[in-house]
Amino acid sequence: MSITLSGQGQDRPELQKAIEEIVESGFVGVQLRVNDEQGEWVGSAGVRELGRSARPLTNGHFRIGSTTKNFVATSVLLLVAEGRIGLDTPVDDYLPGFGPDRRITVRMLLQHTSGIFNHTGELNEDGTFEPGVPWRGKEWVENRFRTYQPEELVRLSMSRPARFAPGTGWSYANTNYVLARLVVEKVTGRPFAEELRRLVLEPLGMTGTVAPGASPEIPEPHNHCYYRYDDAGQERTVDITRENPSWVSAGGDMISTTRDLHTYFSALMGGRLLPVALLAEMRTPEATVGYGLGVFAQDLGAGGGTVFHHNGGMAGSGALMYSTPDGARTLTAGLTCVGDADLSIAAAFQNAQQRLVDEVFRGGRADPAQPAE
Numbered sequence: 001m002s003i004t005l006s007g008q009g010q011d012r013p014e015l016q017k018a019i020e021e022i023v024e025s026g027f028v029g030v031q032l033r034v035n036d037e038q039g040e041w042v043g044s045a046g047v048r049e050l051g052r053s054a055r056p057l058t059n060g061h062f063r064i065g066s067t068t069k070n071f072v073a074t075s076v077l078l079l080v081a082e083g084r085i086g087l088d089t090p091v092d093d094y095l096p097g098f099g100p101d102r103r104i105t106v107r108m109l110l111q112h113t114s115g116i117f118n119h120t121g122e123l124n125e126d127g128t129f130e131p132g133v134p135w136r137g138k139e140w141v142e143n144r145f146r147t148y149q150p151e152e153l154v155r156l157s158m159s160r161p162a163r164f165a166p167g168t169g170w171s172y173a174n175t176n177y178v179l180a181r182l183v184v185e186k187v188t189g190r191p192f193a194e195e196l197r198r199l200v201l202e203p204l205g206m207t208g209t210v211a212p213g214a215s216p217e218i219p220e221p222h223n224h225c226y227y228r229y230d231d232a233g234q235e236r237t238v239d240i241t242r243e244n245p246s247w248v249s250a251g252g253d254m255i256s257t258t259r260d261l262h263t264y265f266s267a268l269m270g271g272r273l274l275p276v277a278l279l280a281e282m283r284t285p286e287a288t289v290g291y292g293l294g295v296f297a298q299d300l301g302a303g304g305g306t307v308f309h310h311n312g313g314m315a316g317s318g319a320l321m322y323s324t325p326d327g328a329r330t331l332t333a334g335l336t337c338v339g340d341a342d343l344s345i346a347a348a349f350q351n352a353q354q355r356l357v358d359e360v361f362r363g364g365r366a367d368p369a370q371p372a373e
Contacts, residue, residue: 012041018359019045025348028336029056029223033258034360035266036329042258046336049224050237059257061208061222062334063245064319065312067261068254069177071196071211073110073294074268076180077278078199084187087281094183098154103166106183109176110293111286117160118173119153120248132156133247136315137341138229144243147214150178153249170288174251181250192250204267208257214246218255225316226338237338240316252312261321261332269308270327283308283325304362311353315339318349322357331360 012034019030022045029046044056079085087107091100091114100116108114121132133148133156134140157175164171181192188195193211201209210219218241227240245253256264267273274282282293290297295308309322318335335352337345 012038012043014359015041016043016045018355019043022335022348022352022355025351026337026345027348027352028226028338030333030335030352031056031058031060031062031223031258032331032333032356033058033262034329034331035262036360050226050338056223056336057221059208059259060334061210061219061255061257062319062336063218063225063252063314063317064254064256064261064321064334065248065252065314065317066174067256067310067312067319067321068211068250068252069312070268070294070310070321071200071209071254071264072177072180072184072192072250073282074273075184075192075196075199076106076110077274077282077293079184079187079195081275081278085183091179091183094186095179098151098158098179100158100179101162101166105166106180107293108166109180109183111170112172112176112291113167113170113286114173114176115162115164115166115169115171116173116175116179117157117163118171119157119175119178120251122163122171130160135247136339136343138231140247140315141227141229141238141240144240145216146247147244148246148249150182150246150249153178153247154182170286170291172291174248177251178249200264200273204263204273206256206260206263208260209264210255211250212245212253212255214244216242216244218242223334223336225314225336227315228338228340230341240339243315245314248314252314256319258332258334261319262330265321265323265332266327266330268327269323269325269330272327298357300357300362307357307361313349318352320353320356322361324361329361331356 022030031044034041042058044058048054048056088105090102091104104114119132122130224241228237285292285297307322312319316339320333322331
């Protein structure tokens, strides 16, 4: 693939080189925004569409996948601040119709310690996969405009055995955030998208962020993403920029831009969105993987300090959102690729995260704990 590049603002060749290397690792396109003591740098590499030469947009809309979870957690915590939700209140008090274990609290949803089965499937300890709703392969491609109701996803999860007793373990489950969305809607009497606008988007002047629900549309302008699948022994690649994300719901359905993600995460981490005590609650990690309430805390080691983040991925699309604790230095990025049922891009996505984090937060020094590439 030929590399098309564009850097704006001050000259940061190390950042441009990093995103060019990410494209070389298998991505269709990358758009990156870095805000730090040197100012703002925005650049892109790769192509906007397969088979064409136009470079990726530097502020195009893209699906942010599980980065959505941080927005949901912030919305919940802002309603906690308004006295409308209790962090340690049983979820059953808000959503009695589903019959969740009475020990499961709102806090457990946000921290993935509820033990609820993940409606998008679970990987068992023996390596076998227990499926949930289809989200990959030919079956998903052919049904990618199907609408799932959040209640349908929750009932699927509730029909499966719990992973562990509430509060006794950690297991990443999209369903936790579907339930959190339903709690928001129950206590406010309004759709989640409306509450998100009231609580977060309008106060911060964010105009490029959407909670689409079941809509398959993505606002213009945008880069394109793709999916490769097997069809009766023949490999096919299709443009999946338009898809109905209701299968993941509030676990990963949102759309944003690098500018909006910077605006949001800088304000959140800088203490300009949540009350101090609730921001501290959000950033207090559990012991298993360092997950707080909708955010990861990552210790970068000597000279790097701590960063907070929540990245995300959908078929053909990825998002990065990182910040220092004070919100003064942020990294936000949108990546497009050709996804597939085997998640072949996963290793390259992990390497891209590490490459950019090393460059932006560790001064270009690789983490010695990471294997050399």
